[in-house]
Amino acid sequence: MDLHKIEEKVRSYTKFIKEIEIIDHDGYPFALVYPDFDALREAKIINIEEEIKWYAIELYNMESDEAKKIRGYKILTDKIDEMAEPDDDVYAILKSYVATLTKCEILPSSHLELDLGLDSLNYVELFVFIQESFGVKIDETIFSNIMNMQDLYLYVKAHTLYIRPSMLTWEEILSKEIDEKLVYSPFIMTIYKTVLYPFFKLYFRLEVVGEENIPTYPCIIAPSHQSMLDGFLIESILPYKILKKSFFLAYKQVFGTPLLSPLSKHGQTILIDANENLKHTMQHCALPLREGNNLVIFPEGARTRDGELLEFRPFFAMLSKTFNIPIVPVVIDGSFNALRAGRLFPRPKKIRVTFLKPLRSDGLDFDQLTQKVKDAIESELKLNHSVRR
Numbered sequence: 001m002d003l004h005k006i007e008e009k010v011r012s013y014t015k016f017i018k019e020i021e022i023i024d025h026d027g028y029p030f031a032l033v034y035p036d037f038d039a040l041r042e043a044k045i046i047n048i049e050e051e052i053k054w055y056a057i058e059l060y061n062m063e064s065d066e067a068k069k070i071r072g073y074k075i076l077t078d079k080i081d082e083m084a085e086p087d088d089d090v091y092a093i094l095k096s097y098v099a100t101l102t103k104c105e106i107l108p109s110s111h112l113e114l115d116l117g118l119d120s121l122n123y124v125e126l127f128v129f130i131q132e133s134f135g136v137k138i139d140e141t142i143f144s145n146i147m148n149m150q151d152l153y154l155y156v157k158a159h160t161l162y163i164r165p166s167m168l169t170w171e172e173i174l175s176k177e178i179d180e181k182l183v184y185s186p187f188i189m190t191i192y193k194t195v196l197y198p199f200f201k202l203y204f205r206l207e208v209v210g211e212e213n214i215p216t217y218p219c220i221i222a223p224s225h226q227s228m229l230d231g232f233l234i235e236s237i238l239p240y241k242i243l244k245k246s247f248f249l250a251y252k253q254v255f256g257t258p259l260l261s262p263l264s265k266h267g268q269t270i271l272i273d274a275n276e277n278l279k280h281t282m283q284h285c286a287l288p289l290r291e292g293n294n295l296v297i298f299p300e301g302a303r304t305r306d307g308e309l310l311e312f313r314p315f316f317a318m319l320s321k322t323f324n325i326p327i328v329p330v331v332i333d334g335s336f337n338a339l340r341a342g343r344l345f346p347r348p349k350k351i352r353v354t355f356l357k358p359l360r361s362d363g364l365d366f367d368q369l370t371q372k373v374k375d376a377i378e379s380e381l382k383l384n385h386s387v388r389r
Contacts, residue, residue: 001068003029006060010070014056015039016048022070031057031073044144047120047274048113049075058305062342075114082109083150090134090157093165097129098149108150115148121315121366124279128168135161140276170322173279174286182287186244188266189235193243196236203348204338208237210355214328218292219358221246222316223330224309224377225298227339229346230332234296235267237353247288248296282315289323299373307336309378317361317369326358329373331380354380 003022006029011017018036022029033052045051052075061069085091085108095106102116112118118126127138136159138146146152200206214221223234231248238246252271255264264271270288272281288295297319300310320327334351356376361369 001029006068006070009064010056010060013059014052016043016045016051017056025072028071029068031070032076033057033073034076035078037078041144044141045275046113046123046140046144046147048147050274054302058341062305077111077114078148080109080148080150082107084108086153086157088157089163090160091153093133093163094130094153094156095149097133097165097167098126101125106149108148108153110149112147112149112152119313120274120278121282121318124173124282127279128173129166130156132166132168133164134159140278144275170318174283174319174322175290176283178280178283178287180280180284180287182247182291182293183265183268184244185266185268189243189246189268190240192232192267193236193238193240196232200233200236200351203346204334204351205348206233206236207350207352208355209352210357211237211239213355213357214238214242215326215358216242218245218289218325219294220289220316220320220325220327221294221296221330222299222327222373223296223353224332224381225300225303226307226332226334226336227303227341227346229335229339229351230298230303231296233332233335233351233353234330242294245292246294246296249285249298285315286319286323289319289325295319299370303341304336305341307340309374309381312370312374314366314370317366317373320369321361321364321366324361326360327369327373328358329356329376329380330354331356331377331384333381333384352384354384356380 006022007020010020010031016036016039017033019034021032023032035048035052040048057070057073098106098116101118101122104116106116110116130136130138134156136156146155221234223230231250235243246268248267248269249272250264250269252273254260255269256271270285297316299312299316301313302310304310316327331354334349338349338351339346359372359376364372
């Protein structure tokens with residue numbers, strides 16, 4: 001196996017890798033990646049691991065033989081000259097708050113994502129805390145340049161208007177009024193369903209199980225994510241009355257393109273960008289639930305590349321707990337074989353969609369609820385895996 005060729009191939013997919021070393025680990029390639037932090041800052045990217053994973057490593061894996069696929073990676077952090085830990089209130093308050101978001105050791109040099117493991121939910125919480133506690137407004141453009149504790153502290157210290165430690169709950173954050181209004185398109189949604197369902201039924205031999213588990217009251221519908229077909233499958237299956245009151249989350253990078261934006265614009269779709277206007281985006285996502293509608297969220301946040309479930313992200317669980325709204329786990333099985341990532345045209349493979357019983361957040365934190373939904377979907381996949389064989 002030519003490891004150097006693998007390095008060159010991975011680097012060809014992105015401008016955000018400065019150095020990469022592929023080593024042999026238990027017979028498979030393992031990547032040590034040093035990102036180009038200057039390019040990432042210029043592009044205002046704050047979800048660095050996601051960028052490297054999906055737009056470099058996984059793009060390489062999609063085109064590679066099984067034996068040459070990268071089975072693991074480690075993203076190395078930008079090395080800075082570490083200052084002594086500041087002995088003042090601003091740093092102490094910042095460190096104390098960040099400690100509520102991570103279990104990792106916090107040093108002045110700690111990168112908030114790559115060392116401490118903070119994600120988009122944590123970023124919004126951090127931005128709000130800093131604004132409420134110090135009167136300092138931070139957005140993604142500013143944050144992309146100060147993603148370690150040392151630089152964050154220096155920025156907050158230089159712009160502090162007051163010191164008044166204060167935290168808002170997610171309910172307070174998501175209940176803020178915003179300029180965005182929901183665009184209802186019941187007629188268009190009806191047309192989509194009327195056209196798509198018979199086509200899917202014939203072409204994919206679509207089988208639907210557990211429709212009785214879809215409540216008539218507001219809920220979060222959380223399907224597994226195997227292909228680009230999945231959102232359209234859910235749209236075609238939901239009963240007309242429920243579909244008209246359902247909104248879908250989708251990535252702007254995919255459904256905001258010239259090809260798909262007409263569908264999303266008239267398809268009750270809320271477009272999100274993981275690197276832009278995070279707080280506003282989350283408030284926008286909460287609007288359907290606040291107005292008594294349903295929200296369709298894919299907890300994995302991306303399509304599987306190998307047919308296996310990805311890690312579930314906790315945003316849907318946070319919305320469920322905040323608004324006390326049940327989650328309906330949905331198992332989509334077979335769409336990976338029909339249209340796996342990298343293919344343009346679907347094959348006529350059988351697809352089964354199973355709606356599981358609603359789950360509530362009673363007594364669970366975000367992580368526990370997230371895991372509970374994933375476990376339910378995983379159990380169903382193991383129990384009924386005939387479509388995947």
